[in-house]
Amino acid sequence: MTIKALSSAVLLATALLATPALAETIRIGATPGPHAQILEAVKPILAEQGYELEILEFSDYVIPNEALASGDLNANSFQHQPYLDNQVRDRGYAIESVATTVNFPIGIYSDKVENIADLPEGAKIGIPNDPTNGGRVLLLLEDNGLLDLTDGVGTAASVADIIDNPKNFEIIEVDAAQLPRVLPDVDAAGINTNFAEQAGLDPINDPILREDAKGPYVNVIAVRSEDKDQPWVKALVDVYHSDEIRTFVETTFNGAVLASW
Secondary structure, three states: OOHHHHHHHHHHHHHHHHOOOOOEEEEEEEOOOHHHHHHHHHHHHHHOOOEEEEEEEOOOOOHHHHHHHHOOOOEEEEEEHHHHHHHHHHHOOOEEEEEEOEEOOOEEEOOOOOOHHHOOOOOEEEEEOOHHHHHHHHHHHHHOOOOEEOOOOHHHOOHHHEEEOOOOOEEEEEOHHHHHHHHHHOOEEEEOHHHHHHOOOOOOOOOOEEOOOOOOOOEEEEEEHHHOOOHHHHHHHHHHOOHHHHHHHHHHHOOOOEEOO
């Protein structure tokens, strides 16, 4: 090799070393609001580790798991463990949680009354129409003496499990994302925190009844079972569970959203 050729080879090698490696893309699904906001905070930190986080927002609770199971997504971050368990059981998805994220205590809101005890006979109460979040509201009503449910039904509670309804409430099942819109048309509605915030409701001060922050409804990051040991999964979880993201959650949501780690 001539000196000129050797110099050219050295220059080419130097240029290649100086060129940043292409980032590996992680496509993650989330619902709009806090879930997506937190992932936006995760994104630049994860980029420092060579991963490009592509965040896709979904307005419902069904498509993100379908998209994950089919391979259109690498991960999702929008659901709590009981909902994921229900989806896996009912639909046979080979997906599972790899980390907890945040907790959104669900609240019951009303434009008609300021106290849950003031709900009238025959009041219309909207609840999410998905199995776990609807059951969540029913359990909250039961815990406050407003309904009785089948013994031991737990997080699987449904309208069919109501065995005593002393004030003859009319329970109306509505898509979770639509509940803020129907709030003026009902006496009260159980609304998930992310949808409440999008509608301009205050999840701390506006509910006439609010779920205890502790419980089984902590949200999770889910991936396909075949991917759970991939390096990008560990990187994503490590960044999400970092002190920087905890601080972001605490300062951004002021107690409406609680870090689980």
